[in-house]
Amino acid sequence: MLKIRAKGLSSNPVMHHNSQSSLSFINAGTSGPPRKESALITSTWGIGWQTPTAMIACYALALVLAVVHLILFRYIDGKEADGPNRIAPQAYISTASNILANAFGFSLRASLAIAFVQRLWLLLRAQTMKVSTIEALFSIRSNPLMLFKPAAIAATPLLCILALVMWITQFVTGFPPGAITVVSVQKSTFGTVNIPSFNASYMGNGSGVDAEAFSLTTLTPVQGLTPDQSGFQASGFSENKNTNLINLLARQILVAGESFSMPSPCGVNCSYTMSFEGPYMNCNSSSDVLYYDDATGIFNIYTGQWFSPLAVNPNPTRFYNGTYTQAFFNATTINPIQVNGSLLDGNGNSSALVQQGSIVCAPGRANFTVTNNYENNVWSRNVSSEPIDTLINLAVPTHDHVVIVPGFGAASGTGPGTTPANWSLYALDYYRDTNIMTIHGSLSSWLNGSFQGFFADGENFPVIGPSVIGDPYGSYLPLWNEQIVTTTEGQAVSIAAQNGTVIESTRFNTAFGHFSLSESSHPSFNITQDLINEYLFNMTTSMMLAYSLWDTTANATKLTRVNVYSFSQPLSLVLPYFITLFVTMPFVVMGCLALFKNGVSAMDGSFMQIIATSTGSATLDRAAAGGCLGGDESMPQELKDLEIKFGEFIGRDEPGRIKRAGFGLESEVKELERGDKYGIARWI
Structure with missing residues (x-):
């Protein structure tokens, strides 16, 4: 407890009494801490x-x-x-x-x-x-x-x-x-669309009227002695109804070399897959090298023959006609290899070596699977085929080739009936294969004919190189110098011949026009199974649009442009x-x-922490007094250059073993001792 000595006090009792009272009041305020106040103010160790x-x-x-x-x-x-x-x-x-x-x-x-x-x-x-x-x-x-x-x-x-x-x-x-990012992508949606198709078996409700309406060839009703003996006769397979629409279509596809473009039924960007049963040729090919000791004659460069299923077959043993059709297509081509000697001396000193190719095809049917793709309205497709069988024998072994279908004709009078007829399995197969055979006949009618020519003379044309095979004496490159197109009846016609002749410049042959003296200038023919079936396929898909008799549904995948988030x-x-x-x-x-x-724990940006740690050093306090207004401009250089650290002040122990910590000069502080009491004594 602090003791205060009073000096110069008055001897007057009253005054003395007042002074004592005053001292008592002072002593009461300074003699000790209140009962609820701690005597020490100390910091607490711990990170919290x-x-x-x-x-x-x-x-x-x-x-x-x-x-x-x-x-x-x-x-x-x-x-x-x-x-x-x-x-x-x-x-x-x-x-x-x-x-x-x-x-x-x-x-x-x-x-x-x-x-x-x-x-x-x-x-x-x-x-x-x-x-x-x-x-x-x-x-x-x-x-x-x-x-x-x-x-x-x-x-x-x-x-x-x-x-x-x-x-x-x-x-x-x-x-x-x-x-x-946000990008534009194609999104797939799925739906069902109506598409044109081909169905050779489709006959509506099965009545004579509907069967005739969906047939590619004319079906003529034939009335028997009884209703059960009625039926129909099919017309020829190259002279068909609708003013030969199918034949005209076949020529157009042959010249164009491709099918009609299929319009998109599902939008600008979409795809769908369709399946149908269509015409297909099963062919056998062979190739031989032939030698002619006289090369001055006229050669059949190309010969194509189509034998209709109802025509007299000159070679009945080629195909078995008890079950399968008698119809077939036969083509022979000749390509020159080498010509030796002079073609104009008339002494028979010229000879020729040619490559002869032969192909024999029987009309059949196959399953086709077509995937149609549309990208920005540009059409493309992928096609796969699986052959099924050769067509059945369409030369019906009955009187006048009548196919018996009870109820095909009208119940009274003439013409087809309107009620469903009684179709047998054979009659159904006959109806299907008749439609498919009609497409075969339309194609083959334009490949039916011949092309003739003879070799160019080496004395009239310059030598342009060695032969294909090679000749130690040198030879003239063989060229066809002249062309003659004939029909099957043997009548000579012009190059631009019409029905029943070979057509100029198609997928099957080169142009027949003017020749130059080059190896590729002479007319050439390439009749293969793949080309024939490609043509048949193009023909069939074009008919889907031209006739519009058949349609079906397909599952379409539609692609639409949408904005999506893209990681x-x-x-x-x-x-x-x-x-x-x-x-x-x-x-x-x-x-x-x-x-x-x-x-x-140290506090970030704490004003109280700065106060508590920077008030212990008199030297620091004096140096800081010059910049008491704040601001970097008012800070004295003495303060800036002052070297200090944070630690325990040396010799500044307070009563009660209380130590003081803060910023000070290196001579004023030492390292803190963890666990000691740091602070100030308030009352001791």
Whole structure:
């Protein structure tokens, strides 16, 4: 308890009494602490839970935000960005992405800021630094220019690197939102569409009227003695109804070399697959080399023969006609190989070597599977075929080739009936194969004919090179010099012949026009099974549009352009986020270690912390008095150059073993001793 000695007091009792009272009042205010007040004001050792929790939680939150951002972009990848089925408006996705990126940067910098402060105060305890250097370290996170201050870099390069990383993270977080883009893609939808088709077996309700309407050739009703003996007769397979529409169509397809373009039934970009049973040729090919000792004659360069199923067959043993059709197509072609000697001396000194190719085809049927693709209204298709069998024998072994179908004719009078007829299995097969045979006959009618020519004379034309086979004496390149087209009746016609002749310049042959002296100038023919079946297929698909007798449904895949979110640049999100987390993790660990080593948590930007730690040194107090107004401009140089550190003041022990800690000169402080009491005695 403090004792106060009073001097110069008055001897007047009253005055003395008043003085005593006054002293008593003074003593009452200064003689000791109130009962509820502690006599000591001391700091408490301990890191608490808030600082480490905040430092670790902010880092963990940044990690969670990076994962959430990645999951968000993975989720919306491929989802529609516009239209009624959009996953979310583009403005919402853009805003959410920016919020996640900014929240990531804020959380990570908050964690690094706490770690920075812990490490800074550990350095303030460990080494003496100028006040200006300490000021630079405190300002380095808000003023990037301090990063280039040599004193700060020399004092603590690690903290400068940490501050630099914190500044860089503000730019790094600008990349992840750009990892998602909006692109236009084709979306597949599925639906059923009506498409033209070909169905050789289709006959409506099965009545004579419908069977005739859907037949490619004329079916003439034949009335028997009884209704059960009625039926029909099929017309020829190259002279058909509808003013020979099918024959005209066959010529058009042969000249064009391709089928009619199939319009899209499902939009600009779509595809569908269709199947149908159509005509197909089964062919056998052979090739021989023939030698002619006289090359001055006229040669049949091409000969094509079509034998109708109802015609007299000159070679009945070629195909078995008890079950299968007697019809067949036969073609022979000749291509010159070598000509020797003179063609004009008339002495028979010329000879020729030619390549003769032969093909024999029987009409049949096959299953076709066609995938039609439309891309920006440009049509393409893929075709596959599977042969089924040769057509049946259509030469009916009955009187006048009548196919018996009870009920085909009208119940009374003439003409076909309108009620379903009684079709047998054979009659159904006959009806189907009749339609298919009609297409075969239309094609073959334009390949039926011959082409003739003779060799050019070597004396009239210059020698242009060795022969194909090779001749030690040299030879003339064989060329066809003249052409004559004839019909099967033998009547000579012009090159531009009509029905029943070979047509100029098709997929099967070169042009018949003017020749030049080159190896490829002479007319050539190429009759193969693949070309014939390609032509039959083009013919059949063109009929689907030309006749419009058959239709069906198909499952179409429609492709429409939609805007979708595309996680097209995942590295723009993954690299900035997770490399930043990887780089900053050691600094967070460093901050945690500094916190535990300090034993007391340091507060970032705390005014009270600055007051509590900078009021113990009289030297520092005097140097700081010159800049008491604040502001960098008013700070005296003496204060800036003053070297201080944070520690325990030497010789400043307070009563009750209380020690004082704060910033002071190196001669004024020493290292803190963990566990000691630091503060001030209030009343002792």
